[in-house]
Amino acid sequence: xxxxxxxxxxxSLGKKYDIYARPIDRLKQMTLPRLARLAGRPGxxxxxxxxxxxxxxxxxxxxxxxxxxxxxxxxxxxxLQIVCGTLHPSEGQVATSGRIxxxxxxxxxxxxxxxxxxNVYLSGLLYGLTERQVRERFDSILAFAxxxxxxxxxxxxxxxxxxVRLAFSxxxxxxxxxxxxxxxxxxxxxxxxxxxxxxLREFQKRGTLLFVSHDTAAVTNLCDxxxxxxxxxxxxxxxxxxxxxxxxxxxxxxxxxxxxEVVVIRTDAKLSVPVDGKSLQSVPADVTDSRLxxxxxxxxxxxxxxxxxxxxxxxxxxxxxxxxxxxxxLAGADGKPCVLTHGGEVVTLLIEAAATASLxxxxxxxxxxxxxxxxxxxxxxxxxxRDHPVKTGPGERLRAKFVFRMPIxxxxxxxxxxxxxxxxxxxxxxxxxxxDAITFRASESTMRHGLVGIPMHSIQIDQVGT
Numbered sequence: 458x459x460x461x462x463x464x465x466x467x468x469s470l471g472k473k474y475d476i477y478a479r480p481i482d483r484l485k486q487m488t489l490p491r492l493a494r495l496a497g498r499p500g501x502x503x504x505x506x507x508x509x510x511x512x513x514x515x516x517x518x519x520x521x522x523x524x525x526x527x528x529x530x531x532x533x534x535x536x537l538q539i540v541c542g543t544l545h546p547s548e549g550q551v552a553t554s555g556r557i558x559x560x561x562x563x564x565x566x567x568x569x570x571x572x573x574x575x576n577v578y579l580s581g582l583l584y585g586l587t588e589r590q591v592r593e594r595f596d597s598i599l600a601f602a603x604x605x606x607x608x609x610x611x612x613x614x615x616x617x618x619x620x621v622r623l624a625f626s627x628x629x630x631x632x633x634x635x636x637x638x639x640x641x642x643x644x645x646x647x648x649x650x651x652x653x654x655x656x657l658r659e660f661q662k663r664g665t666l667l668f669v670s671h672d673t674a675a676v677t678n679l680c681d682x683x684x685x686x687x688x689x690x691x692x693x694x695x696x697x698x699x700x701x702x703x704x705x706x707x708x709x710x711x712x713x714x715x716x717x718e719v720v721v722i723r724t725d726a727k728l729s730v731p732v733d734g735k736s737l738q739s740v741p742a743d744v745t746d747s748r749l750x751x752x753x754x755x756x757x758x759x760x761x762x763x764x765x766x767x768x769x770x771x772x773x774x775x776x777x778x779x780x781x782x783x784x785x786x787l788a789g790a791d792g793k794p795c796v797l798t799h800g801g802e803v804v805t806l807l808i809e810a811a812a813t814a815s816l817x818x819x820x821x822x823x824x825x826x827x828x829x830x831x832x833x834x835x836x837x838x839x840x841x842x843r844d845h846p847v848k849t850g851p852g853e854r855l856r857a858k859f860v861f862r863m864p865i866x867x868x869x870x871x872x873x874x875x876x877x878x879x880x881x882x883x884x885x886x887x888x889x890x891x892x893d894a895i896t897f898r899a900s901e902s903t904m905r906h907g908l909v910g911i912p913m914h915s916i917q918i919d920q921v922g923t
Contacts, residue, residue, distance in 0.1 A: 461518060464553060465516065467516070469513075469550070470536070470539065470548070470549035471512065471547050472546055474507045478505075486502070490502075510535055511690055513690070522661050523666070523683070526669075526701065528687065531686040532688075532689040534561065534639055534669065537667065540667070543561070555633075556585060560628055569611065569612055570613065573612055576623070585631070598627060602626035604623060608623075629660075635664060636660060639669045640670055640671070648893055650830075651830055679829075680697045681696075682700075683700035762900070763796050765786075765796070766785040766894055766895045773892035773893065774890060776876075779812065780812040780889060781810060781888070782891055783854075786895075788806075790802065798863055800910065801863065801864075804863050806859040806861075807856060808877070811852070813851055813852075818848075819879055820847075821838045821857035822875070822877075823837075823874060824873070825873050827908065828870045831908065836859060843882075864911050864912075865912065867909075867910075869898070873895045873897075
């Protein structure tokens with residue numbers, strides 16, 4: 458929850474770089490203007506000025522989560538580096554309060570010749586921890602990073618994903634008041650990204666988050682407020698949805714302008730759609746998108762590959778424990794567990810569980826999430842069995858089946874949370890909740906917009922007049 462107390466204050470900030478066309482011009486700039494001044498003449502400049510930031514003023518208050526968006530070269534990373542103190546402004550002022558932990562460019566702050574363990578201590582000391590505090594937290598840092606014996610290897614041998622794992626893990630353990638992240642979550646596998654997102658959501662409850670990303674879905678999901686930079690200047694500062702939608706509209710307009718087309722952006726337009734009750738038709742309970750056959754012939758099928766549930770590899774779970782989920786699987790139309798399906802096909806999510814005590818009103822449920830933890834869709838069994846609550850006793854086993862048509866998904870990694878509760882929709886006890894019970898990857902997608910695509914019942918164009 459945010460307060461009125463500012464933790465970052467930026468006033469009339471500017472950052473200038475001197476750009477030299479040739480190396481010799483740098484030498485000229487070091488000597489000739491001084492000689493000219495000694496002779497009583499004005500000196501010439503042998504460089505061109507480039508302002509990465511100009512006239513930036515903003516305030517981030519305690520507890521806020523603020524996203525910064527903009528094209529490459531708009532000044533986002535420069536702004537973060539100045540806030541963190543790794544760059545000095547050419548004009549204006551920056552004031553911060555509290556401890557700041559930052560994940561800036563990949564591996565920033567690491568000595569490439571030091572081992573991972575040595576860099577943990579180095580980074581911890583730079584963040585203001587004592588050697589004893591780093592030692593006490595070392596095992597937890599290593600467990601979060603999940604890089605195993607690589608912790609004893611020089612970080613110059615690390616992959617980009619391992620760099621981010623270690624850097625994020627350190628930042629998560631330094632008791633920061635403000636956390637600054639610059640595109641760090643774009644590297645890494647789906648399970649670690651989900652873990653990072655869970656940490657960030659917990660951190661939002663107690664700290665301030667400044668988040669830079671080209672992924673507007675991530676900004677929308679995480680941030681209360683967004684700041685749009687372009688050409689080193691602040692274009693818009695306001696509610697995330699308003700800023701992101703305007704930014705995307707402007708980018709679309711710019712893209713179309715490059716193709717010689719003009720796109721007019723209206724932020725106050727209201728769409729009025731006449732409703733004709735006679736034209737509304739009931740949709741069959743289950744339909745197949747007639748376009749799928751044509752798309753599949755072209756080799757652009759929305760291929761979805763599933764990875765099996767492993768009860769011994771559960772990383773995040775919680776619950777009262779009177780019943781536990783023992784198996785999770787996805788079955789195809791033939792009822793057999795599958796490792797491969799396609800968007801638009803009917804699938805069955807199977808969840809098996811065993812009870813260790815008598816329970817009333819069992820509710821099975823699930824969520825499908827994207828790599829950022831955004832819940833795309835899900836359901837539970839409560840309404841189906843509301844009038845006849847499910848009961849179970851010690852040693853009894855149950856299996857829930859959710860049958861649905863798999864949506865068409867953009868390329869990327871996804872995860873499924875599964876849960877078992879007892880009670881009612883409004884008042885229940887989670888007996889067992891498993892984060893990321895199964896993961897899957899969508900590829901060869903024909904879907905280009907939004908978070909999910911749905912098979913269309915029909916698409917029709919009619920001429921209604923001139």
